[in-house]
Amino acid sequence: MPDPCWLGPAGLDMTDQVFDVVVVGAGPAGGAAAFTAARAGLQVALIDRKTFPRNKLCGGLITGRARRYYHEIFGEEMPFEPQDRKTVVDFRFRGRSVGLINDAPALCMAMRWDMDHLICAKAIAAGTRDFTGCQISEINLNAKFLGLKDGRTIRYGVLIGADGANSSVAKALFGQSFDRTRIGFGLEIEATGDHINPEAPLRIDFAAARWGYGWAFPKRCSTTVGVGGLMARNPDMKTAMAEYLTELGIDCAPKAFKGQFLPFGDFRKVPGRDAMLLCGDAAGLVDPITGEGIAYALKSGKLAALSAVDSLSNNAPATALEGYRRRLVGIHRALRMARWIRPVVFLPALEGAFETTFRRSSTLRQDYLRLMAGEIEYEHILKALALRVPRLLVHAVGAGFRQRQSR
Ligand SMILES: Cc1cc2nc3c(=O)[nH]c(=O)nc-3n(C[C@H](O)[C@H](O)[C@H](O)COP(=O)(O)OP(=O)(O)OC[C@H]3O[C@@H](n4cnc5c(N)ncnc54)[C@H](O)[C@@H]3O)c2cc1C
Structure with a gap:
């Protein structure tokens, strides 16, 4: 068992497992963080309550920005089939066309089932210890350990909370994962049957929801259709979704709608405390206009890991947040401008x-x-x-x- 200097004089129980960095959440943010820290030579644990592959509600639109960050982190292109690349975009406003663009810079379509599985596998192949499918029973920030439901204790030098919009790490740090008056919410379905048409343009409908929009993203095996916007402005989001589906000629009962929170521009100015860092949705890093979150999840995961590496190599894990905040300045500035x-x-x-x-x-x-x-x-x-x-x-x-x- 390693004996890291940041652990201090306290003795270890035999059931304790000790890691330099523990990452909670194996989505794009957690996968990027674990991969980066493991590649830097640290002992890393990656915990997720789900086993992979797993689903995550998402349009699966992968922007050029996300692909660039992916390349920066993993050193290779994100894999896409030619038919997953879209260059035709149909913009609508309450159903009315406001422009069909035939030569858009490529936007790619992914299924999170595949994409997140790939990212998680890369982190594990880089040497990260795999704790996917493990439930956390306790987060003890003072004694710097996590308890797992199976009785194991995982100790950390730096903890990275990448556990999404409902982050347990954020709750442990701040009492709540997000502010209900400022969060966004999205509803989605995967339309199949007659609605599979990978050649169709990618469609964006402004005003399909208040302070948000609707989308129809054609993929190889389905079309991902959804509406999303600020939750406080859309108490009737199900109605907005039903109307949008009618507009698209899709017959689907409301009970089939799946919903999820989206931190739509409500980012945490201070994303953590000392040796505890939040990234991705857990830190609210979602574009408040487009709802894009994958790019900043990847990037912030990498930045959190680099900050952990620096602080641990200086034997000062509590300085991790300082370094992380400096590294996040660019993303925070972009999100602030988008809010204006x-x-x-x-x-x-x-x-x-x-x-x-x-x-x-x-x-x-x-x-x-x-x-x-x-x-x-x-x-x-x-x-x-x-x-x-x-x-x-x-x-x-x-x-x-x-x-x-x-x-
Ligand atoms: C309806 C909808 C559509 C969207 N469409 C797009 C889009 O088209 N393009 C785009 O860029 N963004 C989109 N987003 C945003 C995007 O999905 C998120 O920003 C992105 O997934 C954030 O990644 P993450 O790694 O921070 O969190 P997540 O992807 O949410 O991953 C968090 C992980 O943490 C795990 N976890 C959670 N709690 C615990 C716990 N207590 N213990 C252990 N593990 C835990 C979860 O199982 C999950 O694997 C959309 C969001 C919604 C809701």
């Missing part, structure tokens, strides 16, 4: 103005897609919007005036 821009896209008063501008401006549509491809960042969009805001406001005021006149 979000009202322009989703505010009901600007809806008509946004629709008209989006329909007329091929630059805006291309920028939206280039943003998803990871070719540009929100800084670029913010500058472009600054020039348009006066026109948008005039539009919004005009639309409000016309509405009042027609009443």
